[in-house]
Amino acid sequence: xxxxxxxxxYHTPMNYWPLLGVAVVxxxxxxxxxxxxxxxxxxxxxxxxxxxxxxxLLALIGNKxxxxxxxxxxxxxxxxxxxxxxxxxREHAQAFIARMRxxxxxxxxxxxxxxxxxxxxxxxxGIAGHPQTVRPLLAPMAEAxxxxxxxxxxxxxxxxxxxxxxATDNIGLFxxxxxxxxxxxxxxxxxxxxxxxxxxxxxxxxxxxLPTALAAFAIQSLRALRLQxxxxxxxxxxxxx
Amino acid sequence: MLRIEYVYWLCAALLAACALHDLRxxxxxxxxxxxxxxxxxxxxxxxxxxxxxxxxxxxQCVGIGVIVLALIAGSGALRRVPEAADPAAAARRHESAARxxxxxxxxxxxxxFGTLALSLAQPYTPWAPADRGQFTLIALGIACLAAMLAAxxxxxxxxxxxxxxxxxxxxxxxxxxxxxMLLAMLGAVFAATGVGEAIAHVVxxxxxxxxxxxxxxxxxxxMVAFTVIMGNAFAAFPxxxxxxxxxxxxxxxxxxxxxxxxxxxxxxxxxxLLTPMAANYNVxxxxxxxxxDPNGVIRAQWPSALALLAVNFAMLWFFAMP
Numbered sequence: 031x032x033x034x035x036x037x038x039x040y041h042t043p044m045n046y047w048p049l050l051g052v053a054v055v056x057x058x059x060x061x062x063x064x065x066x067x068x069x070x071x072x073x074x075x076x077x078x079x080x081x082x083x084x085x086x087l088l089a090l091i092g093n094k095x096x097x098x099x100x101x102x103x104x105x106x107x108x109x110x111x112x113x114x115x116x117x118x119x120r121e122h123a124q125a126f127i128a129r130m131r132x133x134x135x136x137x138x139x140x141x142x143x144x145x146x147x148x149x150x151x152x153x154x155x156g157i158a159g160h161p162q163t164v165r166p167l168l169a170p171m172a173e174a175x176x177x178x179x180x181x182x183x184x185x186x187x188x189x190x191x192x193x194x195x196x197a198t199d200n201i202g203l204f205x206x207x208x209x210x211x212x213x214x215x216x217x218x219x220x221x222x223x224x225x226x227x228x229x230x231x232x233x234x235x236x237x238x239x240l241p242t243a244l245a246a247f248a249i250q251s252l253r254a255l256r257l258q259x260x261x262x263x264x265x266x267x268x269x270x271x
Numbered sequence: 272m273l274r275i276e277y278v279y280w281l282c283a284a285l286l287a288a289c290a291l292h293d294l295r296x297x298x299x300x301x302x303x304x305x306x307x308x309x310x311x312x313x314x315x316x317x318x319x320x321x322x323x324x325x326x327x328x329x330x331q332c333v334g335i336g337v338i339v340l341a342l343i344a345g346s347g348a349l350r351r352v353p354e355a356a357d358p359a360a361a362a363r364r365h366e367s368a369a370r371x372x373x374x375x376x377x378x379x380x381x382x383x384f385g386t387l388a389l390s391l392a393q394p395y396t397p398w399a400p401a402d403r404g405q406f407t408l409i410a411l412g413i414a415c416l417a418a419m420l421a422a423x424x425x426x427x428x429x430x431x432x433x434x435x436x437x438x439x440x441x442x443x444x445x446x447x448x449x450x451x452m453l454l455a456m457l458g459a460v461f462a463a464t465g466v467g468e469a470i471a472h473v474v475x476x477x478x479x480x481x482x483x484x485x486x487x488x489x490x491x492x493x494m495v496a497f498t499v500i501m502g503n504a505f506a507a508f509p510x511x512x513x514x515x516x517x518x519x520x521x522x523x524x525x526x527x528x529x530x531x532x533x534x535x536x537x538x539x540x541x542x543x544l545l546t547p548m549a550a551n552y553n554v555x556x557x558x559x560x561x562x563x564d565p566n567g568v569i570r571a572q573w574p575s576a577l578a579l580l581a582v583n584f585a586m587l588w589f590f591a592m593p
Contacts, residue, residue: 044472048464052500055457059547065554066446067345069453070338073460080464085331090463091456092333093322096315098455099279101551102448103408105441106281106415110378112436113422118368119375125368154390156407157383160556166379169560189562193571196556197544200568201575204540208533215505219532222509226517228528238533238590245582249575 051076107161119166124174135175135261139194139254142168143202147247150206159203160196169195179258180265187261194257198250205246208239273398275405276316278412283312289438300348301442307336308449337456344446351442371425378422385414447558447565450550458506467506470497471514478515483524483592490515491584494535495542502548504539511535520591530591538583544576545569 051072058068070091077087111119127133146158158164169192176183176191183191208215216239220232286309294302311318311333318329343349368375389410423433441448461467471493478489490511497507516535520526543549546569553568564570 046469048466049469064345067341069457070341073457076464077460088331088334089327091337092330094456094459095337096318098452099315101451108437108440109433110418110422112440113426113428113433116436117426118364121364122368122375157387160559162382165559189567192560193567196568197572200552215536230529234529235533238530242537249578
């Protein structure tokens, strides 16, 4: 069975100029220009260098922007979170964790990681996330757990703890979802192979995602424990002075 | 029958309310920014319909709107002076937290668990669309609406207060909220202009194709590098697969297709953890959590990403290659 390459259509001659769009992105991020502006300029540069007429390019930008509206639905969580924060949600989450002696920083992060990965493996990816669970719940709880270690946590360590919450959510999501057979990535892989004459059972693909899922859990758990150990070490060196 | 457009119209209403709030506070750049976005969300369905009937004019107007949004973002005029920490407000929050206690968790948890319950109920709901992805978004929309009503009732706040709080969070997110949509747009432009083909072409021409090790290295690091550039492993996968995976690894070196596909995609995910181009995972959370470093999330996850990259590469090496 000779696989046929159908997705990539090699133009003759190959036009390499649109690659400058990639260079715009790299340069723009390197000089810390506004990312929104950099991304739009990169799209325009790439389109013009590929010889797209300006009306077609504008229509392409407009159509694709409209087609990705689903990415902004997280906006709808903001009124609830804003109202609850004004009513003391973060303060309550912090007080709750401060009272619970069994909830150390590492245990909190590892428990969240396990939950997030397990839910993703069942295909329930949308029920947690940065706006829904990390900002209102996980981050203030982790901050409170870190304050139990060191009552005067400095701003840099506070940011490090919050960033670790976001990282834990990402890793739980990414390395859980591929184990779910109806997830887009598995269907994308299966669909790509099917187009090229290789027929696979989605289960055989998602099975191969399981070892990496376990490795991700182990690695991120170890890093949560290391963060906790570092904060404890810092506290002890304060105390020694 | 519920349609996904209703959820987008809800977003449009919220954006318009925030735009009006910014207008009354004389933050004109922010008012224009959220106002344009509200108009795009309101008219999005009509734009898609017109495009399907070969009328490109509405889409072109959106294209111009997107460029204007980028210019407003780039001008720096969106920056809103954060309110100084108000001790009276902090005392009120502590008092309210003590009074409401665990009840405060109820509306917050209503969003995830409401979405979950509605998703599970999908097979029994005649008014739901069959598409699972769309249904999840509708479920999220309904859950958010229910949670907002619960929060209004619990905190005895007025809807106006909800707009004030949303505007505060939205202006803190600022242009970062828009970045995921802009990057999806950029990915489509790159695809339409053959950027992926050019990269696959360059890589395939640069490696010694008779060596399985060289091909596997090029495939794995190509997945990471292309995901870093595009911000999305889904965009990298077909390109690297068609350029290297299928013709060289499977065609010439007889790699195991299922393992190569799954582990190749997961290798790309390691790239997602490393790039600001994956805005909704790395940049938006940094803004949401008000980190001082916009790359703080990437800084927190690069050690995990590199460790997982090593794991994936070892698995590819031992299991995907014959």
